[in-house]
Amino acid sequence: xxxxxxxxxxxxxxxxxxxxxxxxxxxxxxxxxxxxxxxxxxxxxxxxxxxxxxxxxxxxxxxxxxxxxxxxxxxxxxxxxxxxxxxxxxxxxxxxxxxxxxxxxxxxxxxxxxxxxxxxxxxxxxxxxxxxxxxxxxxxxxxxxxxxxxxxxxxxxxxxxxxxxxxxxxxxxxxxxxxxxxxxxxxxxxxxxxxxxxxxxxxxxxx
Numbered sequence: 001x002x003x004x005x006x007x008x009x010x011x012x013x014x015x016x017x018x019x020x021x022x023x024x025x026x027x028x029x030x031x032x033x034x035x036x037x038x039x040x041x042x043x044x045x046x047x048x049x050x051x052x053x054x055x056x057x058x059x060x061x062x063x064x065x066x067x068x069x070x071x072x073x074x075x076x077x078x079x080x081x082x083x084x085x086x087x088x089x090x091x092x093x094x095x096x097x098x099x100x101x102x103x104x105x106x107x108x109x110x111x112x113x114x115x116x117x118x119x120x121x122x123x124x125x126x127x128x129x130x131x132x133x134x135x136x137x138x139x140x141x142x143x144x145x146x147x148x149x150x151x152x153x154x155x156x157x158x159x160x161x162x163x164x165x166x167x168x169x170x171x172x173x174x175x176x177x178x179x180x181x182x183x184x185x186x187x188x189x190x191x192x193x194x195x196x197x198x199x200x201x202x203x204x205x206x207x
């Protein structure tokens with residue numbers, strides 16, 4: 001089974017993007033459930049032209065599963081995105097400074113593309129974990145949603161099985177926290193949750 005893990009590099013409001021660290025760490029994890037999987041991690045520059053160029057190349061290798069992680073500083077839960085919107089922000093530039101010229105990805109296209117992953121199963125796999133999780137119908141209007149759209153657009157009959165996950169801010173080290181401020185989840189907890197999601201996707205792909 002071929003698995004592609006995708007994260008993103010920095011962008012103007014996030015000079016450090018934890019999704020890149022996460023996919024590299026997840027690709028190194030070894031569990032019996034991952035024993036027969038060939039796992040590749042790829043980091044996309046947060047750049048519209050890069051997504052346009054690299055997504056088709058990555059899918060040309062015919063992965064069975066594509067699991068994409070993106071960082072959302074405003075989220076407080078791990079968000080299982082159920083659809084990509086045919087929408088793009090005109091306000092926020094990518095890392096190269098480019099802003100789209102129109103507010104939709106595909107003019108005249110559908111309002112949204114829905115993923116084919118077993119969302120309820122993915123959410124169930126995260127119950128009891130240390131990071132709150134929920135389903136989301138809004139992947140935003142930035143590069144995360146843009147990459148999710150273009151990946152779903154190229155999936156045929158549910159193959160590859162594609163899923164996008166938004167991750168919240170994460171505590172990477174042991175730096176002191178502000179008094180009365182809730183602690184963000186640890187990177188170890190995030191990695192464990194990401195592994196559970198991957199194992200659930202593998203199980204779904206084998207059905």
